Amino acid sequence: xxxxxxxxxxxSHPIQYYAPLYQRLxxxxxxxLKVFFTWxxxxxxxxxxxxxxxxEWDIPLTEGYESxxxxxxxxxxxxxxxxGLINPSLIKRVLAWExxxxxxxxxxxxxxxxxxxxxxxxxxxxLFRGDSHLLDIQNRSGIRxxxxxxxxxxxxxxxxxxxxxxxxxxxxxxAFDVELDRLLPCTHSIDxxxxxxxxxxxxxxxxxxxxxxxVSPDQCVLLFAGKFEKKKCPLELMQAVRNLAKPNVVLVLVxxxxxxxxxxxxxxxxxxxxxxxxxxxxxxMPVVYRLGDLFVLPSAHGETxxxxxxxxxxxxxxxxxxxxxGCAQEIWDDSCNRIFSWTEPETLSQNIAALxxxxxxxxxxxxxxxxxxxxxxxxxxxxxxxxxxxSLC
Numbered sequence: 001x002x003x004x005x006x007x008x009x010x011x012s013h014p015i016q017y018y019a020p021l022y023q024r025l026x027x028x029x030x031x032x033l034k035v036f037f038t039w040x041x042x043x044x045x046x047x048x049x050x051x052x053x054x055x056e057w058d059i060p061l062t063e064g065y066e067s068x069x070x071x072x073x074x075x076x077x078x079x080x081x082x083x084g085l086i087n088p089s090l091i092k093r094v095l096a097w098e099x100x101x102x103x104x105x106x107x108x109x110x111x112x113x114x115x116x117x118x119x120x121x122x123x124x125x126x127l128f129r130g131d132s133h134l135l136d137i138q139n140r141s142g143i144r145x146x147x148x149x150x151x152x153x154x155x156x157x158x159x160x161x162x163x164x165x166x167x168x169x170x171x172x173x174x175a176f177d178v179e180l181d182r183l184l185p186c187t188h189s190i191d192x193x194x195x196x197x198x199x200x201x202x203x204x205x206x207x208x209x210x211x212x213x214x215v216s217p218d219q220c221v222l223l224f225a226g227k228f229e230k231k232k233c234p235l236e237l238m239q240a241v242r243n244l245a246k247p248n249v250v251l252v253l254v255x256x257x258x259x260x261x262x263x264x265x266x267x268x269x270x271x272x273x274x275x276x277x278x279x280x281x282x283x284x285m286p287v288v289y290r291l292g293d294l295f296v297l298p299s300a301h302g303e304t305x306x307x308x309x310x311x312x313x314x315x316x317x318x319x320x321x322x323x324x325x326g327c328a329q330e331i332w333d334d335s336c337n338r339i340f341s342w343t344e345p346e347t348l349s350q351n352i353a354a355l356x357x358x359x360x361x362x363x364x365x366x367x368x369x370x371x372x373x374x375x376x377x378x379x380x381x382x383x384x385x386x387x388x389x390x391s392l393c
Contacts, residue, residue: 005389008099009035010090010115012079012106014042014061016282017307020191020378021385026065031389034066034097038085038111039077041069049080050227051256051279058281068093072111085109091118100393101125103163103385107155120158125392127385128159131188133168133326134175136301152176160392163385165305166330184391186384187330188305192377195286195314196370202315206290213252213275213291220356221250223292223317225285228257231302233322235259238266240298240349241273249356252291255279289315293362294355297321300342313337313373318365320351330376336368 007025011018014037026033040046045056070087078084090111094102102124107113119126139145156162156178163186164170170183215221222241228234234253241251253263254277267274280288289295295312297303297319305326309319318336321328328339338355340347355362 004030004032005101005393006032006034006097006099007101007103007389008094008097009033009103010094010105010112011035011037012039012085012109012112013037013046014057014067016057016059016061017188017190018105019059019061020194021189021381022067023064024378024382025385028386031386034068034099036090036094037067037069038087038090038109039072039079041067049078050229052258052260053256053279055279055281058283070111074110079109082108082113083110085111087111090115095122095124099124101127101160101389103127103129104159105129113155116155116158125160126158127161127163127184127388127392128156129163129165129186131165131169131304131326133172133304135168135324135326140175149176161388163388166327168326168329169304184384184388186381186388187376188307188310188327189376189378189381190307190310190314192310192314192373195289195311196316196373198286199316202286202290205287209287209291215250215275218359219248219250220294220359220362221252221292222352222356223252223254223289223295223312224297225254225280225288225295226297226308228253228255228259228263230259231299233298233300234263235266236300236345237296237298237348238263238274240345240352242270243349244353246353246356247272248359249273249352250275252277254288254291285311286315289317292317293359294352295319296352297325298340298342298348299325310373310376313369313376316366316370318355318362318369320348320355322348331372333368333372336365336372 042061045054048055070090072087074084074086153176156176161182161184164183165188224234226232252275256279264276267276289312295317297306299322303325312319320338322342323339324342331337338351340351
């Protein structure tokens, strides 16, 4: 029997989108896996600054694979700044496990930055995965851009190869002169089964929830689910719905964050047009997405992918996203999705108006949305990761 390849993964903390991948890899007979967390292990609630809440996910994120929490000595631990992850023993612990290859998620924290540099010096094969893009950077000139290019060309010389999540991410790397043969496709993904299984039960629960919210069967429900923060533009979406003033359109906003007060004040002034629900944990999300007939993600910047769109598609719901959202080109499919231009804000209202003329049109898109979601299933990522591992060691 061939020797199992030893894959070490460095990541900040348990992430609901990545845990299913780790679990699948750990079940494979051809790979040994260990995950090293550099922030926390999810053993207790942690404050999410975007939601402005203490959050503890209600699905298991560290079961089914080997992991280790590396001590973090940062006086202000977290992912919100470069020195939020300082783990002096990280490299020693990783190397003690004797990996054949190391997968690093994100570079913009001290420990991950140093790990990439040191592993390159030691000639340990490394796979880097990030999801940055340049969709919202219009000015690629001047001192700041020049300094950024100098820094990132250096940083991106360290990994052996990159796991590229999509076309916008690929363009990002090529802007910093990363060679094409080091860019390996590996799309962002979710566990589609978790959202598509038990669909009849989820649809029934959502239907009853809509009734409780006072939504009639013939009304079109737009759904926004996520952090109420400026970059995601919930207020702009509310204004677009107000401008339409269509009695058959209701916007449901689910979440929390810095704009929570403003969102709720607007909704309270026009209760027939808006419904606001608090943050919902992971087990509830397959039902949450089914509250809507159309999922809308109108982000203006900083939306590196937008994995909520994957979840909406897996819940058999069409989506409308801004062209500043990282996944826009990957998910585009006229049979179930639309993209609007952020530089032409009126196109948001125009798309909503067109798509909500008849609720049955949106209902007819559901099957296509579910089909599209399987292109972004965790099984596809597993195949890509293993292909990268096999090619490098």
